Amino acid sequence: MLSLKGISKIYEVGSERVSVLNGVTLDIQAREFCAIVGPSGSGKSTLMNIMGLLDRPTSGKVLIDGEDMGAASADDTAAARNRLLGFVFQSFELLPRLTVWENVALPLHYRRLDSVTRKRLALEMLGMVGLSDRAYHRPSELSGGQRQRVAIARALIGQPKIILADEPTGSLDSVTAAQIMDLFKTLNAQTSVTVIMITHDQGIAAQCRRRIDILDGRIVGDLTQAPADCAHD
Amino acid sequence: MIRGLPSKSAITHLVSEAVSNLLAHKQRTLLALLGIVIGTASVIAMLSIGHMAQLEAIGMFRAVGVNTLLVNAGQTQLGIGLDPSLITILPERVSGVTLTAPIAIAQAPVANFGPETNIVVAGLPPAGQSLLGLGLGEGRLLTSFDTNNHVAVIGAEVAIKLSTPGRPAVPGQTLRVGKYVYTIVGILKPVTLSFMTALDVNNAVLIPLSLSAGTTGQSGVNAAFIRFDPTLDADDMSRRVTEDLTRQAPENSINVQSPKQLIAAMKKQKAVQSQLLAAIGGISLLVGGIGVMNVMLMSVMERKREIGLRMAIGAAPKDIQGMFLTEAVVLTLTGGVIGIALGLVISFVAASLWAWEFSLALYTLPVGLGLSAFAGIVFGFFPALKASHLNPIEALRAD
Incomplete structure (x- = not known):
């Protein structure tokens, strides 16, 4: 599903060259539920940006669903993000002026779908995350957990192959965080979407079937585990 | 505000988003509009006053006889x-x-x-x-x-x-x-x-x-x-x-x-006048356009996170560009419509002041709309380009 082959990323800060990723090679299969774990500065966010086609590696190859994304233009990567990927962020990133359903439907706008279809699919997705009754509210009228559900619905509406979640529970209290994790697990099971979660939270990482540890730009651990149950504190 | 999109087409979606974004900053939007309103109004007033002056002249020749x-x-x-x-x-x-x-x-x-x-x-x-x-x-x-x-x-x-x-x-x-x-x-x-x-x-x-x-x-x-x-x-x-x-x-x-010669001479003079008036209107629109560009640049700066998010979920650079360009054109077209109305009021007042018969030169309407839309495209282009060239990662990290 997602293949990284010898990914390196070097930033030039002034005359200094800072190596953030050093030859990361990684294969993630369809339907996997994995966590990429590392302390801040380990390179996990850069890795996520490269997997999410938001950044390009200095060297190495990114293949999504067999497609090499190395030579893709900005328009092509935008289309690939829209078609293949769904993003969930720590701070939700909902647009405050749009209603909940309009936020959910936004990816479909860039797929040039008409507004009737967009709305129908958005309401369906909201049903799936349990927020049908909030469709016409603004994000500011929702709780943090509800907002993240909206964001998840937005990530899923385009029926992507992979969901990339960057610290999705980082802004939530532990009870809500557990509910969000449950939602991810359910969706992973029901829709067969691949979930890749970036986290530094060991509790979250323990709930994922596969755990990839990253330190100083290298993969230092990759193990498949029996996922722990949600730790409600 | 857009609660329930009014139309199926993407253009309607773009326009209604632009309108809601502009309405979110009413004061700033109004100030930016002002320049375009004044520019368009002066062009329209000048054109229609010129038009009426010509009609008066023709009427006068009719009285004298050709x-x-x-x-x-x-x-x-x-x-x-x-x-x-x-x-x-x-x-x-x-x-x-x-x-x-x-x-x-x-x-x-x-x-x-x-x-x-x-x-x-x-x-x-x-x-x-x-x-x-x-x-x-x-x-x-x-x-x-x-x-x-x-x-x-x-x-x-x-x-x-x-x-x-x-x-x-x-x-x-x-x-x-x-x-x-x-x-x-x-x-x-x-x-x-x-x-x-x-x-x-x-x-x-x-x-x-x-x-x-x-x-x-x-x-x-x-x-x-x-x-x-x-x-x-x-x-x-x-x-x-x-x-x-x-x-x-x-x-x-x-x-x-002969009147023929005089009309020809007057037309020549009129052409010079029109050029002068066009220059004045152009300068007003330039100033108004710079105001629009300023507002659009501010808007791009403030909405970096939104731009980053839209890019992440699949907006291509041209989509981002189109979004801001639409916003700029909606802004200047609104200014243009108000400016046309104001310009017609000015020429009506001028006509009654000089005891002329008020006459609406229909061609001024598309000219006014065209000019203001053109100003939007010209002055919205740079902010839109800037928005579309943002790095999505940095944009998402902005506060």
């Missing part, structure tokens, strides 16, 4: 003008000439018991008044019975200028013109544009031609109106009249103009 020639006769070295009889016998000498009116234009001190002012005094036969297309405001015009009467018809502005408290310049009152006392018999309607540029009738006192030399102390006729058979060609008539007068009075420099 089968009229204007003769300007320069004075000789001796200071003697044209012999009026040369003009009066023209119908006999040049076939096709039906009516003539020699005019003697001079300056003379005029007073209405108050201080003297130098005013243009034009001596003309009664026929000259109709050939000039003059309209009467009050009293009566000069008649053939006035040949030896010291009576005057005065222009609308002269009437105001000469009126003193307790002694308005009205028919029945007397005026001193040179050394003579004249009785005002009529006041003319204001004339907006004169066919005869040498004589501004609003600021003139008209007296019988026979008395003019004695009154002003300046001899001779220096202009004339000639009416000819309307079936004849104006240029041909102009040439024949010039030939005849040049032969009869070689010492005078004769210059004959």
